Amino acid sequence: MRAIVFNEVNKPLEISEMSKPTLGTDEVLVNIKAAAMNHRDVWITQGMYPGLKPGTTLGSCGAGLVGDREVIINPNVNWGANPDYPDHSKYTILGMPRNGTFSDWIAVHPDRLLDKPEHLSMEEAAALPLGGLTAYRALFTKGGLTAKKKVLISGIGGGVALQAFQFAVAIGAEVFVTSGSDEKIQKAIGLGAKGGANYKTEKWYKSFISEFGMVDLVIDSAGGKGYNDLLRVCNPRARIVNYGGTRGNCVINPQLLFWKELEIYGSTMGNDQEFQDMVELVNKHKIIPVVDAVYKLDNCNAAFTKMHEGKQFGKIVFSLQ
Numbered sequence: 001m002r003a004i005v006f007n008e009v010n011k012p013l014e015i016s017e018m019s020k021p022t023l024g025t026d027e028v029l030v031n032i033k034a035a036a037m038n039h040r041d042v043w044i045t046q047g048m049y050p051g052l053k054p055g056t057t058l059g060s061c062g063a064g065l066v067g068d069r070e071v072i073i074n075p076n077v078n079w080g081a082n083p084d085y086p087d088h089s090k091y092t093i094l095g096m097p098r099n100g101t102f103s104d105w106i107a108v109h110p111d112r113l114l115d116k117p118e119h120l121s122m123e124e125a126a127a128l129p130l131g132g133l134t135a136y137r138a139l140f141t142k143g144g145l146t147a148k149k150k151v152l153i154s155g156i157g158g159g160v161a162l163q164a165f166q167f168a169v170a171i172g173a174e175v176f177v178t179s180g181s182d183e184k185i186q187k188a189i190g191l192g193a194k195g196g197a198n199y200k201t202e203k204w205y206k207s208f209i210s211e212f213g214m215v216d217l218v219i220d221s222a223g224g225k226g227y228n229d230l231l232r233v234c235n236p237r238a239r240i241v242n243y244g245g246t247r248g249n250c251v252i253n254p255q256l257l258f259w260k261e262l263e264i265y266g267s268t269m270g271n272d273q274e275f276q277d278m279v280e281l282v283n284k285h286k287i288i289p290v291v292d293a294v295y296k297l298d299n300c301n302a303a304f305t306k307m308h309e310g311k312q313f314g315k316i317v318f319s320l321q
Helices: 039-045 122-126 129-142 159-170 182-190 204-212 227-232 254-259 272-285 297-309
Strands: 002-006 015-017 028-036 061-066 069-073 105-108 113-115 150-153 174-179 195-198 215-220 234-242 263-266 291-296 315-319
Touching: 002 297, 015 297, 028 122, 028 129, 039 297, 061 122, 061 129, 069 122, 113 272, 122 291, 122 315, 129 159, 129 215, 129 234, 129 272, 150 159, 159 174, 159 272, 174 182, 174 204, 182 195, 195 204, 204 227, 215 227, 227 234, 227 254, 291 297, 297 315
Parallel strands: 150 174, 150 215, 174 195, 215 234, 234 263, 291 315
Antiparallel strands: 002 015, 028 061, 028 105, 028 315, 061 069, 069 113
16 A cells, blocks of 8 residues: 655655554544645654654545545554543553555544545545634634634634634634735635734734624634733633644733633643534534645645645645545
8 A cells, every 4th residue: 555654854755655554442443535644744844743653644634444444543552541631651642653544545443533524535535634623622612612702813824724714704704814924814705704813914903803893712723922812812811722833832811810810721622522423513513624725646746845835725636536
């Protein structure tokens, strides 16, 4: 079978020919038809991820067949008994250190599988698991989002941000976005955003508040020096949920924090119940993840380059059909 295997940091990827996986206890073979990229895959190839294991097949998100059954794969492995926090002594994610989805076949336990939403293609379904799970936990478990509340999602265009955006629109929230690209903001407005702001504009928060008012929830993956601007657009008692820090460390103005009695939450991935609830939400509202581009496996380096450069609007997917 074909597989994209990580062997060495900062080296071009190659397609390897491998044997089908050997089944462990109670495992089943999934014939992967589509698999989606995450920033995690790029960080692994750059050596920016802990516990690197050369010889590992990359990829956390996939959709395929077990016999005639169409399935999507929950990328969590051994979350643990506490739904609030993973057991980091055992918890891992498919694609490192355990072999992932960028291959024709993968061996997983049946409890990692859910039926593929019927309204989604294999490529659309493959775009859902890791990003959708991360977005669901950040929005609902940590953020407490409900209909009619106002939410600001930063960095629109990335996979998690877009899925959080789509979930929030689907339940009837008022959704706003930020981006460093006016084009991406306009695309989001076309998909249902009430408005947006370019965070590269000096003191963008002033015009945002003047035009749209303040928000009840912020979903952020960036951090960095502009973090205080997000706090400035928050209503009293608003929540800020962070699931990443791509712009680096931030210095928080404590006056902004305590004067409004804001609440800051950290969030990453999600437990198995949240995965099931996320898929049910997608089924209920017939949500279709935004797919930016579909590549064949043998064009994997072009796909990795595009994600590294941040040019995508939506998920980058490999088709193995």
